[in-house]
Amino acid sequence: MTATYTFDVFSSLDGFGTTSGNWGGYWGKQGPELLAHRLAVYSEEQRMVFGAGTYRVFARMLAASTEESEVRDAWVTRMRNLPATVVSRTLDGPLDWPDATVASGDAVEVVARLKKESEVPLRSHGSLSLNRALMAAGLVDFVQVTLFPVITGQTGTEPIFQGAADFDLELLESRTLDGRSQELIYRPTLHV
DSSP states (O other), rough: OOOEEEEEEEETTTSEEEEESSOOOGGGOOHHHHHHHHHHHHHSSOOOEEEHHHHHHHHHHHHOOTTTTTGGGGHHHHHHOEEEEESSOOOOSSSSSSEEEEESHHHHHHHHHHHHHHHSSSEEOHHHHEEEEETTTTOOOEEEEEEEEEOTTTTTTEEETTTTTOOEEEEEEEEEEETTTTEEEEEEEEOO
16 A cells, blocks of 8 residues: 655645745735644644755744744644655755655655655645656645635746646545635546
8 A cells, every 4th residue: 555645735816836925924814724724634644745945945934933933833833743755866964854854866756665665644735846746747646725815916936836737636625714715635637
């Protein structure tokens, strides 16, 4: 049996993962239901998988934050304390992450091996280029998109699926959080 792999990503309605504007984290749209749900999802045993760029962003953001900062929401703290694999050809350990290891080499090969060897599900939050490559290789079992009610046409950065292959998506679950944000869980299949 192989471990499942979930590509977990936050998005604006127009498909951007981040913004250069003054929106703040979660585009300022987080609420108690969203934060509690995220904590529940991350309370399950799992292994995180990050690309080097996303790891660097998270490590830098957490190092610059205080205990009271929204950056340290309970689910983010839980994510940071989960075992993690950082796929990188440029990083060396040890990493500034409690239980993280570096896996060098081709991301598709690394994750294919992790899927075979892991006794717990695998999850990646962010890591856009890594996950686009893994989707194209058929290694992503679930795409979990949390869609925030904003359009960032002027300030949106990092288009989530720019340059990705074509996929058919089967909607497995959907929920509304705090009456405004949508979580959509899909099973992707390469469109041929």
